[in-house]
Amino acid sequence: MESTEVESDILRRVRALLRELDGHHPACQCGRGMLRWTLHKKIDQNPSNSSVLVRILVKELERAERGxxxxxxxxxxxxxxxxxxKAPCISEELCGRVYDFCKKLLTLPKPFCTIGLDYAIRLKxxxxTPxxxxxxxxxxxxxxxxxxYPYxxxxxxxxxxxxxxxxxxxxLVTDMEAAQVSQSPQACMCYVITHALQAALGEGCNSTSLKRSLQDMPMSDVEHWFGQVVAAVECARGEGSTGRSQHAARMEKIYQNVLSSCPAGDAPLGGLQGTPLPNPSISFHLWTEDDQLWKELVLFIRPLSHTCEPSCLSRDLDNFEIPDMVSDCECCQQSRFSVLSTDSGIERDLPAAPEEPFIPCSMETEQSRLQRKGGIKKKPSPLEGVAFLQAGCNGPGVKSPAKPQRKPGISLEHPAPLQRLHTARIVLLGDDRILGRLAQAxxxxxxxxxxxxxxxxRLNLQFYYIPVVTGQPDTGAADHAATGQEDLCEVARYLGRADPWYESNINTLCHMIPKLATMPSSPSKHLVTDLFITDVIxxxxxxxxxPVCFQVYAVKVFFSDPVQEPAEDVFLTELHTQVQDSIPHRELSMTKRKMTLDGPGTDLTVTYRKVVLSNRVKELAVSLxxxxxxxxxxPADEAEDLxxxxxxxxxxxxxxxxSGRSFSAVANRLKTRYIQIRSTEQRPFTVCLDKDSRRTYRNVISVEVSPCLEPSYCLQKTRAMKFSLPETEDVGLVKYMPKSLLLPINTFAGIIQ
Known part of the structure; x- marks a missing residue:
């Protein structure tokens, strides 16, 4: 009877989750997103109900497919x-049903087939190897x-x-620090050992005795058994389905050795128990420098040594720069740096050295490399070592290192290609303005x-976006238009329309995070299980x-002062221009007279390429x-995919x-990818990018906007044009490279057609 009540309660929670997706849940808008979190927390409190929840979810998936x-x-x-x-153990029959359902999704369009394939591979x-x-x-x-598994x-x-x-x-910092209090390396290793043994042995694993034995072990023993478990699991993956029984036998042997390594206690015989899934490693950063993102990624791959002072970090990163590979690529022009060398490179200038002994043939290859002698040895900074790693990189714009001289009969081994062992997940908190900064970075x-x-x-780079607005909750973009307020979360609204699960779980944090930040701390604030924001992240x-990919646009700004160099920038969401109010005193009377005759504003010439479905170029020019x-x-409509x-x-x-002469404002709308706006009467205007007042250009006389090109595409096209006649079409390798720079932001489903 008790199991029936548990199943009914879980089914009721799952059905409420589905009603929330339809927008029919009676809960208030600010409480959306809590149903998924409370459902998982309920299972964490009683992990033995994991199989019940999985079985219910499989039935609901099959019903959703039929209906x-x-x-x-x-x-x-x-x-x-x-x-x-997170489940301690799931039966083979239940995993098989989920696997079969994921395979059925391969017949559906994206993103269903993409997600189904990814989960089918994981389930296999x-x-x-449970x-x-x-x-x-x-x-x-x-x-x-x-x-x-060195990832x-x-x-x-x-x-x-x-x-x-x-x-x-x-x-946010307090919440994240509290979530990682109990996540020491030793505790996480114990979690891995416990979960792997339970998953492989099922009911034959005494979880209580196992956890007690691991808690009493020194760190060295925990590391030893952790290595044994990881090696056994990774070895079983290569054996296929036939090696599942062998894997269980290996895990049983490890389990018995772990229990025998500690004195036997009077622990009761317990069934399967849940193993906590520790929160990921999170670092919180206030974005105060333009190149801070790049600096953090470099340090993630090559962390500073413990002997390096933190105060040297900024100086080392600022001084680290690499010369350009191509000087005539317009989109990649940067200042070039030269390196002063005190070595003449002439062999006779080297100090005399004693005659070297005979070198065996086996060591001849190693000793044949050129070596510097008589130089001053300097301990390199951790960031200076980046330059040495780059010699082995494979990619466009990289010169291969000088090949050592080889002699007949001696083969040289090529270095192994680099692997992407690091994954950086960049989570942005804020509104459209911080996404504009992300596009720049x-x-x-x-x-x-x-x-x-x-x-x-070396690095997989993933971007995530959580909207946070400190104002009051609103009902939609229509209210912004009615009240004249600026919509600072257009990207979040678009992602919410495209992905309902993103709308339920992430967009609800927009006003929830500021609300939780102002709430008084509760006595259970320190408990990891009560940290809602960290769990959702x-x-x-x-x-x-x-990912949902957004086109980044390049803008070139020309100023009224001919001496001032044009400025180049990028934007992601919006470009806003407005006629400048500040006018020199000598031009004030003439401007007032002209405004009286022609009306407010300024005369503009707009040249643009009209967007048509056939993709044919149709260039138009209007004056107004x-x-x-x-x-x-x-786009304002999720159905619009242009x-x-x-x-x-x-x-x-x-x-x-x-009654005389009057003026009225008329809204003209056009769709384009390339546009140029120029003031014909030389009256300047201002340009604001991504709704960010910090990114405002004044005294602008002309603006050019076009899709931002991928820098690597520009590099390859520049190289191709050197060896062939200038052509309008891409040739060679350029045809297969992404042309536009797209900013991918991850969601749960992408865009559902």
Whole structure:
């Protein structure tokens, strides 16, 4: 009877989750997103109910497929996989049903087939080697030392101190520090050992005795058994389904050895118990420097040594720069640096050395390399070592290192290609303005990588976005238009329309984070289980694997002062222009007279390429009088899939009637990818990018906007043009490279068609 009540309660919670996706849940809007969290917390409190939840979720998935409720499938599948990863043990029959359902999704369009394929691959590994998904996740997220699985992941949370209050930042830091109090390396290793043995042995594992034995062990013994378990699990993956019985036998042997290594106690015989899934490694950063993102990524791959003083970090990173590889690539032009050398390079200038002894043939290859003698040895900084790592990089714009002289009969081994062992998950907190800064930083990073590849072959870079607004909750974008307020979360609204699971779990944090930051701390604040924000962030970065790519646009600004050099920048969401009010005193009377005759604003010439479905280029030019315009890159309708600029120009129209002359404002709308705006009467205007007042250009006379090109594409095209006649079409390798610079932001489902 008790099991029936538990199953009914879980089914009721799952059905409430589905009603929330339809928008019919009676809970208030600010409470959305709590149902998924409370469901997982209830299972964490009683892990033996994991199989019950998985069975219910499988039934709901099959029902959603039969009833064509496709918007239920991805949320249910994410909930199921998250439960399955944390479950102590799931039967082979139940895993098989989930695996079969994921294979059925391969017949559906994206993103269903993409997510179904990814989860089918994971489930196949889990069926062959139970506990592998949990083990790999903990090893990577906690950066545990493991030779069989040497992967590392880290979450970098970036917040703009000008956009978020100090109270919100302090609350987030406190929340994350509290979540990692009990996550020592030894504790995480014990979690991996316990979960792997339970998953392999099932009811035959006495969890209580196992945990007690691990707690009494010294760190060296825990590391030893951790290595044994990881090696056994990774070895079983290569054996296939036939090696499952052998894997169970190996794990049984490890289990008996762990118990025998500690004195036997009077622990009761316990069944399966849940193993906590520790929160990922998270670092919180206030975004105060333009190149701070690049610096943190470099240090993630090559951390500073303990002997290096933290005060030297900024100086070392600022001094570290690599010369350009191509000087005539317009999008990648940077200052060139030269290096002063005190070595003449002439052999006779070297100090005399005693005659070297005979070198055996086996050592001849190693000794044949050129060596410097008589130099001053300097201990390199950890960041200076980056230059040495780059010699082995494979990528465009990289010169291969000088080949050593080889003699007949001696073969040289080529260095192994680099592997992406590090994954950096960048989480942005804020509104559209911080995404504009991210677009700037990402463009700068791609230009660095084009000049000399370092991060790209070693690092997987993932971007996540959590909207946070300190104002009051609103009901929609329509209210912004009615009240005249600026919508600072257009990207979040678009992602919420495209992905209902993102809307339920992430967009609800927009006003919840400021509210929780101002709430008084409760007595249970220190408990990890009560840290809602950290848990949601961990769930987002673990299950949000489908990117939504946004086009980054390049803008070139020309100023009224001919001496001033044009400025180049990028933006992601919006470009806003407005006629400048400040006019020199000598031009004030003439301007007033002209405004009286022609109306407010200034005369503009707009040249643009019209977007048509056939993709044929149709260039148009119009002249009009306007007070300003707004270019938006985020479509207002989720059904609109044209990647283009939506330009709204406020045109001033002169009306002659019996009462005299009057003026009215008319909104002109056009769609384009390339546009140029020029003031014909030399009256300047201002340009604001991504709604950020800190990124405002004044005294502007002309603006050019076009899709931002991928720097590596520009490099390869420049190289191709050197060896062939200038052509309008891409030739050679350029045809297969991404042309536009796209900023990917991860969600749970991507864009559901």
């Amino acid at each position: 064509d409720f496709r918007h239920y499938i991805i949320p249910l599948l994410h909930t199921l996989m998250y439960t399955l990863i 590994m889990e069926r062959t 506990g592998m998904l949990y083990q790999r996740m903990v090893i990577a997220e906690q950066s545990l030392k493991s030779d069989p 590392h992941e880290k979450i970098f949370i970036f917040a703009d101190p000008d956009l978020l209050s100090e109270a919100i930042c302090n609350a 990402y463009h700068s990073l791609r230009k660095r990588e084009t000049r000399r590849v370092f991060l790209t072959p 961990a769930y987002y970065v673990r299950m949000g694997i489908q 009088r306007s007070t300003g315009l707004v270019m938006k890159t985020i 990647v283009c600029l939506n330009v709204n120009i406020t045109e001033i129209v002169k009306i002659n009637n019996l």
